[in-house]
Amino acid sequence: MSTAAVELTDVKFSWPAQRPTLDIPHWQVEQAGTMLLRGASGSGKSTLLSLLAGVNTPQQGKIELLGTDLARLSARNRDKFRADHIGYIFQQFNLLPYLSALDNVLLGVQFSKQRRQRLRDPAEKTANDYLTRLGLSQRQQHQPAAELSVGQQQRVAAARALIGAPELLIADEPTSALDADRRDRFINLLLELSNANGTTVIFVTHDASLAKQFQFCTELSDINRVTSSLAEADDA
Numbered sequence: 476m477s478t479a480a481v482e483l484t485d486v487k488f489s490w491p492a493q494r495p496t497l498d499i500p501h502w503q504v505e506q507a508g509t510m511l512l513r514g515a516s517g518s519g520k521s522t523l524l525s526l527l528a529g530v531n532t533p534q535q536g537k538i539e540l541l542g543t544d545l546a547r548l549s550a551r552n553r554d555k556f557r558a559d560h561i562g563y564i565f566q567q568f569n570l571l572p573y574l575s576a577l578d579n580v581l582l583g584v585q586f587s588k589q590r591r592q593r594l595r596d597p598a599e600k601t602a603n604d605y606l607t608r609l610g611l612s613q614r615q616q617h618q619p620a621a622e623l624s625v626g627q628q629q630r631v632a633a634a635r636a637l638i639g640a641p642e643l644l645i646a647d648e649p650t651s652a653l654d655a656d657r658r659d660r661f662i663n664l665l666l667e668l669s670n671a672n673g674t675t676v677i678f679v680t681h682d683a684s685l686a687k688q689f690q691f692c693t694e695l696s697d698i699n700r701v702t703s704s705l706a707e708a709d710d711a
Contacts, residue, residue: 479503479539480643480675481527486536488522496522497533498700502693506642509666509676511686514695518702520679521566523695524647527677528561529553541642559589562636562674564646568628572621576611576631577602579620583638590639598638605634609664625652633665640672647679662688 481504488497496519504510514520525531526538529545530553538545541560548556557563562583570579580602584590594601606616609630620628629649636644646665650658662678662685669676678689686692696702 478506480506480508480541481677482537482539484537484539486526486533486538488526488531488533490522495701497526499523499536499698500700502698504675504677504691507670507673507675508691509669509689510678511689511692512677512679512695513681513683513686513692514679514702515681518695519699520695521647524645524677524679527643527645528563529557558587560642562638562641562644564629564632564636564644564649566647566649566651568632570620570628570631570635573619575617576606576620576623576627577616579631580606580634580638583635587639590641593640594638601638602634605637605668606631608668609634609661626657629653630661633661637665637668637672637674641674644669644674644676645679646676648681649678650680650682650685658685659688 483499483502485501486497486499487495489495512520512523522531526533527540529548532546540556543556545553545556571582577599581598584594584598591598596604603616611627611630615623615627620631623631629652633649636646650661653661666676666688676689678685
């Protein structure tokens, strides 16, 4: 039986009227592992994440998340699967600006009965605890998200992704706006909370210096035949 939380086999994807973006023979991430996925801008990182989250589907190949073949799910069931099993930290955070930080975090369990059931404490207490550990004061927790700094919004997005102990956490360049010290503290706490929940982490970045903080590191160019062939052409 596979111990992989994520497994891709012969996955190919192209945007309409464009050259192929992804051609991945095989890639997997172990359950409860922490994976740094690195790649240059334009290398297909965000496209890959859209496939992992079930937002898009490949033209060819198989994507299994937590033992489920995403291609066998309807678009509606992929949305439900994502809400139940995946926490996502978007590069632009995607917070609702008029809601408080606390209410934004609670959205992480509002649409998933499974994630609510995994809470050990009431949802508001858990959200408050996560935000406090991530450095937001009580006053900041009740401020509209639009009034928070970029760094504070980032931490709200992380708490929203983590609440309800999703089995998989996907983080898309979440530390690009932070200085090195704040970045390292953020990553350490993110991994600590993920470890406590048994959450598998896929952390996407262009920064190779972060690799030492993760159990595994994958260069997208090493698994994606498209970027590999382009690199070889550039070197020729």
